[in-house]
Amino acid sequence: MRKNIVLIGMPGCGKSEIGAGLAKRLGMEFVDADAYIEEHWGRIPELFKLGEAHFRDIESRAVAAVSLKRNCVIATGGGVVLREQNMQALKRNGIVVFIDRPLSRLLDVVDTSYRPLLAEGRHKLAELYEQRLPLYRKYADRIVDNSGTLEDAVAAAVSATKEE
Numbered sequence: 001m002r003k004n005i006v007l008i009g010m011p012g013c014g015k016s017e018i019g020a021g022l023a024k025r026l027g028m029e030f031v032d033a034d035a036y037i038e039e040h041w042g043r044i045p046e047l048f049k050l051g052e053a054h055f056r057d058i059e060s061r062a063v064a065a066v067s068l069k070r071n072c073v074i075a076t077g078g079g080v081v082l083r084e085q086n087m088q089a090l091k092r093n094g095i096v097v098f099i100d101r102p103l104s105r106l107l108d109v110v111d112t113s114y115r116p117l118l119a120e121g122r123h124k125l126a127e128l129y130e131q132r133l134p135l136y137r138k139y140a141d142r143i144v145d146n147s148g149t150l151e152d153a154v155a156a157a158v159s160a161t162k163e164e
């Protein structure tokens with residue numbers, strides 16, 4: 001039974017697509033923390049209407065629950081690194097992989113329509129990137145570049161997590 005593989009990184013960095021591809025390649029279960037939240041608590045934009053802190057509390061509960069799983073690839077929400085307790089729970093049974101996609105590529109691909117934090121506009125993405133990059137680096141056990149194709153990124157993630 002393998003440790004979980006936990007993907008962190010900015011909105012639009014490819015956590016969900018890479019996570020699904022990686023899980024398939026390794027024969028592991030894929031868990032999307034945002035989907036878990038929506039299944040149990042309702043739509044994320046609705047949760048944000050009650051304030052970001054409300055969303056973060058729910059996110060922490062979801063993270064605590066999915067961290068208990070085994071043999072899973074877990075894609076997290078971009079803000080999971082904002083709470084130390086989230087990362088401690090995820091690291092207890094998982095190896096953390098930062099999916100590193102350059103800001104210019106994030107700006108090309110990110111869909112702001114269903115991401116409440118990006119509602120102010122794309123400049124917000126650059127602001128979040130600057131704030132969070134040190135946190136993603138701090139918590140990363142491995143870093144996988146995603147400036148090329150999805151296939152390249154999945155292959156890089158497979159080799160980065162081979163020893164686990």
Ligand code: S3P
Binds near residue numbers: 009034044076080114
């Ligand atoms: C968030 C990112 C979203 C989602 C929520 C908050 C963030 O997930 O968890 O809207 O704080 O960056 P993705 O990273 O999958 O977009």
